[in-house]
Amino acid sequence: MALVCLTDFQAQARERLSKSSWDFIEGGADDCITRDDNIAAFKKIRLRPRYLRDVSEVDTRTTIQGEEISAPIGISPSGFQCLAWPDGEMSTARAAQAAKVCYITSTYSSCDFEDIVAAAPRGLRWFQLYVQPDQQLNKQLVQRAECLGFKALVITVDTPIPGNRRHDVRNQLDLQKNLMLKDLRLPKERNSIPSLQTSGISKSLCWDDISWFQSITRLPIILKGILTKEDAELAVKHNVHGIIVSNHGGRQLDEVPSTIDALMEVVAAVNGKMEVYLDGGIRTGNDVLKALALGAKCIFLGRPILWGLACKGEDGVREILNILKNEFHASMTLAGCRSIAEISQDLIQFSRL
Numbered sequence: 350m351a352l353v354c355l356t357d358f359q360a361q362a363r364e365r366l367s368k369s370s371w372d373f374i375e376g377g378a379d380d381c382i383t384r385d386d387n388i389a390a391f392k393k394i395r396l397r398p399r400y401l402r403d404v405s406e407v408d409t410r411t412t413i414q415g416e417e418i419s420a421p422i423g424i425s426p427s428g429f430q431c432l433a434w435p436d437g438e439m440s441t442a443r444a445a446q447a448a449k450v451c452y453i454t455s456t457y458s459s460c461d462f463e464d465i466v467a468a469a470p471r472g473l474r475w476f477q478l479y480v481q482p483d484q485q486l487n488k489q490l491v492q493r494a495e496c497l498g499f500k501a502l503v504i505t506v507d508t509p510i511p512g513n514r515r516h517d518v519r520n521q522l523d524l525q526k527n528l529m530l531k532d533l534r535l536p537k538e539r540n541s542i543p544s545l546q547t548s549g550i551s552k553s554l555c556w557d558d559i560s561w562f563q564s565i566t567r568l569p570i571i572l573k574g575i576l577t578k579e580d581a582e583l584a585v586k587h588n589v590h591g592i593i594v595s596n597h598g599g600r601q602l603d604e605v606p607s608t609i610d611a612l613m614e615v616v617a618a619v620n621g622k623m624e625v626y627l628d629g630g631i632r633t634g635n636d637v638l639k640a641l642a643l644g645a646k647c648i649f650l651g652r653p654i655l656w657g658l659a660c661k662g663e664d665g666v667r668e669i670l671n672i673l674k675n676e677f678h679a680s681m682t683l684a685g686c687r688s689i690a691e692i693s694q695d696l697i698q699f700s701r702l
């Protein structure tokens with residue numbers, strides 16, 4: 350059967366993956382309330398289209414952190430992509446480069462960062478950091494990413510501990526076995542700093558650490574996982590360059606708001622002082638249009654990329670991106686928006702929210 354929308358890939362990926370890999374990808378924390386809300390909340394929003402506007406030319410191009418992308422669609426960081434396809438992240442990187450979108454590469458990539466960059470040398474990439482307890486290791490990871498040409502540092506802030514994903518516990522999933530990360534330490538550092546495999550994620554990360562990161566890199570810093578106006582205001586105060594409104598696809602604290610519901614308060618608090626992005630629950634072109642109308646500069650996809658990988662590797666990711674880009678182009682056309690600049694809050698029917 351032809352795969353014509355993102356959820357067609359979801360159904361086929363389920364057939365192709367082992368139960369434990371499927372559960373790992375699909376899983377949310379605890380009762381999966383937030384994971385499911387991310388999708389349901391988009392479906393409550395209704396659009397107000399405008400007609401008679403000559404939509405014979407519709408341009409989906411935009412910029413993020415000053416770099417042009419073909420559409421406001423990117424790839425969220427997800428670790429362990431070799432669970433879905435043998436050369437996981439390398440396929441993802443190639444597909445992102447072909448589609449001219451941004452690929453946020455995870456700290457917990459199963460491929461070596463050099464190989465990911467070599468697979469798609471012209472692609473736009475940001476590096477996602479799970480802050481490690483060892484500062485030397487953090488410094489080395491960030492500076493390595495900067496040397497490799499990553500264009501921004503995305504610090505994930507919602508993971509002081511991993512969320513409680515019940516299926517993974519039941520399946521006794523052992524991610525250490527799948528990590529397969531290359532050891533990025535220089536030989537002389539091997540005794541003095543821990544490797545990623547043994548280091549774990551820092552529980553002590555706090556606002557004061559942001560200035561330390563700013564002192565070790567020239568890359569713009571983007572915080573992933575902000576959900577409230579209070580934290581958005583602190584992000585402005587600490588001079589970061591962007592926020593990804595995210596609840597980790599409902600995999601961390603359960604029963605937090607869906608991302609589309611959290612977006613407006615973050616956008617209002619930031620008041621144009623930095624770019625705001627969103628991930629979580631995006632499955633159609635209309636979802637992209639709604640997120641942009643409510644103030645996101647770009648959206649990012651998590652699970653759909655892994656479905657594409659699981660079905661067809663690089664071709665699957667390319668198809669996922671093309672389907673969503675085409676749907677978004679159609680949504681803009683049908684709603685009367687000829688350019689990204691024409692997408693505004695007027696498109697949203699607030700009386701229903």
Ligand SMILES: Cc1cc2nc3c(=O)[nH]c(=O)nc-3n(C[C@H](O)[C@H](O)[C@H](O)COP(=O)(O)O)c2cc1C
Pocket residue numbers: 373374375387425426427428455456457477505573595596597598599600628629630631649650651652653655
């Ligand atoms: C299998 C899987 C692995 C993930 N790994 C990471 C990661 O390494 N770093 C991170 O910041 N977020 C990670 N996330 C969260 C995603 O970046 C993203 O926030 C989320 O998947 C978006 O929701 P969606 O799946 O509904 O699109 C992961 C998500 C999944 C499903």
